[in-house]
Amino acid sequence: MDPRLLSYARSTRAYLAATVALGVVHAVLLVAQATLLAQAITAVFLGHRHPSWALLAVVLAARAAVSWLQELAAARSAAAVKSELRGQLLDHLIALGPARRRPAGEVATLVTHGLDALDGYLARYLPQLVLAVLVPGIVLARLLPADLTATITIMVTLPLIPVFMALVGMHTEAQNRRQFRLLSRLSHHFLDVVAGLPTLKLLGRARAQAGIIARISAEQRRHTMRTLRTAFLSSLVLELLATLSVALVAVGIGLRLVAGELDLTTALLVLILAPEAYRPLREVGANYHASAEGLAAAEEVFTILESPEPARGTRTPVSGPIVFDDVEVRFPGRAEPALRLTATVAPGEVVALTGPSGCGKSTALAVLLGFATPTAGRVTVGGIPLTDLDLDAWRSRLAWVPQRPHLFAATVRDNITFGSGRPEAAAEAAGVAGFVAGLPDGYDTLLGDAGTGLSAGQRQRVALARAFLRDAPIVLLDEPTANLDETTAAGVMAAIRELARGRTVLIAAHRPELVSLADRVIEVGTTGATVLEPA
Incomplete structure (x- = not known):
């Protein structure tokens, strides 16, 4: 046994x-x-x-x-x-x-x-x-x-x-x-x-x-x-x-x-x-x-x-700059590190993480979310190491929109609010209200699994509406306009511009028009060098 x-x-x-x-x-x-x-x-x-x-x-x-x-x-x-x-x-x-x-x-x-x-x-x-x-x-x-x-x-x-x-x-x-x-x-x-x-x-x-x-x-x-x-x-x-x-x-x-x-x-x-x-x-x-x-x-x-969970501390998160201090992340089975990054993100700043596919942009966001643990270096928030923070309290300060957001087999309302709150204001800000008006039952329209019934751009806007409703001080966006046509991407970027007001935003981006939304650009590479460019 x-x-x-x-x-x-x-x-x-x-x-x-x-x-x-x-x-x-x-x-x-x-x-x-x-x-x-x-x-x-x-x-x-x-x-x-x-x-x-x-x-x-x-x-x-x-x-x-x-x-x-x-x-x-x-x-x-x-x-x-x-x-x-x-x-x-x-x-x-x-x-x-x-x-x-x-x-x-x-x-x-x-x-x-x-x-x-x-x-x-x-x-x-x-x-x-x-x-x-x-x-x-x-x-x-x-x-x-x-x-x-x-x-x-x-x-x-x-x-x-x-x-x-x-x-x-x-x-x-x-x-x-x-x-x-x-x-x-x-x-x-x-x-x-x-x-x-x-x-x-x-x-x-x-x-x-x-x-x-x-x-x-x-x-x-x-x-x-x-x-x-x-x-x-x-x-x-x-x-x-x-x-x-x-x-x-x-x-x-x-x-x-x-x-x-x-x-x-x-x-x-x-x-x-x-x-x-x-x-x-x-x-x-x-x-x-x-x-x-x-x-x-x-x-x-x-x-x-038996696989180790991300480190969990007990300290309460505070406002302050997010600092990647010689951070390196390695995954089993990969010879090269998935991320090497040294950077500082000031409060209220909109920063775009750019670089070729596989350079570690999504991994950098995963580190902030506590989904990936640095094998070298550390990340601090307001001078406190991320590993010392209460992970649940820290995540409550984050709004995350992944590249492919998951929508549940539920109503549009429940997919935005997760069963609590009213979606109207957040939906209006994210541009959801426009297409919801054309749905058979409005916000009560039942979606299929993975958001079946909505287009890719509509699903992306529902995910942005979640971020608006969360009203978190830090927003993480992972290629939010990937695989969208120009017209749809323009609508999503308008919603992102509205979402970024008064918040710290990190955007993993490829598209030049999405990068142009940022105050600063950080070139992410596996060499460990960080190139800063004005947006």
């Missing part, structure tokens, strides 16, 4: 304690049932009266009740653990921010199908893992005084099953990891294709993407069938070992019973309990394959949860 499951999902501890307690009771009842059944069969065979039929019925009913309680505890605990992990995962992804976030398709697969696969691990594999330790021990403790030879035979053959199970399990685990990664990649690609389907259709590339999805799906199908083949073959190996081991015990019992070295009650007791000693280990092997996909998903969840 992965110990991280205990630290991230605390409800697992109570579940394991209940599983152990119920497992002990179940094993004791199993031994009692075998003992009573052997005595009853012997009494019937010898023609004696056996008074313990009622007790045997009670034991059988108790075993059924314990099994039901195990199933109930497993189902409820699995639901609690999955809910706890989902909550922590989503909270952590929000804390990481978009700069460190996994692709949306991978996250969607992980949060839904991936964590749902933990049912097999929590409800089947873990209980059997506990029983695989408890049941053989209790069974051997009962057989030892009854038949030393059979006990030694079981003790010698029993370790063979976990040895082969481990050898097969390592191979299966690697295959399941590959399968889950391929499924995540397929989900992400499919989500991207669906999101861009109108554009692909317009450019006549929809059929080509259908072929790519078909190829990835076929690869996923091959991996799945290969994993299932391994699972079936490994189950065959475990079943064969267990069957041969039980047969070895049974042959010894039969020979000694014929020779008169054993009484019938003891022989029946050994024959009934011997398969039960191997059964938990066989079921562990069978349930492991059913839970392997959930384990692969849990590994991905733990990897995300």
Whole structure:
């Protein structure tokens, strides 16, 4: 069992304690049932009266009740653990921010199908893992005084099953990891294709993407069938070992019973309990394959949860200049730094960050938002290091308009106000009121996911209206006119000009007309040099 499951999902501890307690009771009842059944069969065979039929019925009913309680505890605990992990995962992804976030398709697969696969691990594999330790021990403790030879035979053959199970399990685990990664990649690609389907259709590339999805799906199908083949073959190996081991015990019992070295009650007791000693280990092997996909998903969840969050301080933000002091940001897998910057932004100043694509303009904004952490240098606000500030309080002073703002499947009103406040004044200032008047239900017009129903320029203006409504002293704009035609861009720039009054504004910009809105231009480059030009 992965110990991280205990630290991230605390409800697992109570579940394991209940599983152990119920497992002990179940094993004791199993031994009692075998003992009573052997005595009853012997009494019937010898023609004696056996008074313990009622007790045997009670034991059988108790075993059924314990099994039901195990199933109930497993189902409820699995639901609690999955809910706890989902909550922590989503909270952590929000804390990481978009700069460190996994692709949306991978996250969607992980949060839904991936964590749902933990049912097999929590409800089947873990209980059997506990029983695989408890049941053989209790069974051997009962057989030892009854038949030393059979006990030694079981003790010698029993370790063979976990040895082969481990050898097969390592191979299966690697295959399941590959399968889950391929499924995540397929989900992400499919989500991207669906999101861009109108554009692909317009450019006549929809059929080509259908072929790519078909190829990835076929690869996923091959991996799945290969994993299932391994699972079936490994189950065959475990079943064969267990069957041969039980047969070895049974042959010894039969020979000694014929020779008169054993009484019938003891022989029946050994024959009934011997398969039960191997059964938990066989079921562990069978349930492991059913839970392997959930384990692969849990590994991905733990990897995300262990990624460090942005530093959070406790100091209250104050007004003052924003200073990038020899800031350098590096991301894993990249040889060159994503950003090198030394600059100062005075309060109330409108600054344009320019430079070639990939030079770090968006990364500079991500640093201010707390989504990216400098690997060298520091950022100060009013002389206070950004890492010392209360991140929530600092973000409350920011309004951020990303290059591709996300609109929710909600009304235009809710997309501007997020459910609180009135949008009219902010919408008027951002130029939203003009096109809202032409919508069927005005501000109550329901949009599709990602703002379906509005043009790119209209979505950009809704995002600007959010910034107006927020009325924050610092505004961060990331390529707000990218992919817009000149007429639409002119309207958006007029809204930006209005938004910049009396505020500190940083604009990541390419367009000369957008740069012209700034009081000062900072050329961002990976060389660390900062070139200042008058706007």
